[in-house]
Amino acid sequence: MTIHVRAPATSANLGAGFDVAAVAFDFWNEMVVDEQSGDAPDDAHLGVQAFARFASPGEWRFEFVDRIPRERGLGSSAAVVANGLVAGAIAAGAEPSADELLAAGLELEGHADNLAAALVGGVTLTYDGTIARIADDVPAAAIALVPQVRTNTADARAALPAELPYEDAVYSAIRATLLGAALASGDARLFSASAGDRLHEPYRAVHAPSLMAVRDDLPPGALGATLSGSGPTVIVWAEKERAGEVAATLADRFPTHQILHLPVTTTGAGPA
Secondary structure, eight states: OOEEEEEEEEEEEEOOOOOOEEEEEEEEEEEEOOOOOOOOOTTTSSHHHHHHSOOOTTTTTEEEEOOSOOTTTSHHHHHHHHHHHHHHHHHHHHOOOHHHHHHHHHHOOOHHHHHHHHHHOOOEEETTTEEEEESOOOEEEEEEEOSSSSSOOOHHHHHHHSOOHHHHHHHHHHHHHHHHHHHHHHHHHHHHHHHHOOSSHHHGGOOTTTTHHHTOOOOOTEEEEEEESSOOEEEEEOOOOGGGHHHHHHHHHHHEEEEEEEOSSOOEEEEE
């Protein structure tokens, strides 16, 4: 028996949707599990550990195709965990719900927002262990500005303050409300208005200088920019008909960065 699964890249937060909102992109990690005896699997690998949530990894051979850049804020670990969970469930003959998969993998991944979007695709909100897929697409094209440097998620989380000024909380609450409305309605104007955050982005921008560089001088055709997860990747959101123009401008301005045009996928983790 051979099991071949794939899971998408994701971007979490989308600005003010801190620890709640995420989107899945048409950019995939894959995992192939072959029911053959051989070398013992690497029990430290996240994909193997996720597989073990449903089936014993012994007597299975694991192969991984990792396309999503690691430690760049594009959900590479969430994709690995999602692949392991889905493959393990298939091996066990189980049919867990998306919420059950989320609960099984959360201890390994640690970020419910990324894992939820990786599991079900589209645009998701995650709360109290529940996944709500609220849209199939975002009212803008996503252009990822990926630097060569990496960011440790735990370090980025540790940089966040224990308390915030009241005005900063209000600022982010307003934009989170606009973000939810924009995603649910597909309104590009509201989506542009939602760009901005004071809960996490100002503290993480130290390790993602391209965020403020883009925001201070948005390319023509861009609606806004958000830090992808904890960074350092920045997602520049463009008018869909001008996405190519925005990507070309970013490539000229940031020659050492990788520029990725990332369409939203409505498909989550599952058989490849």
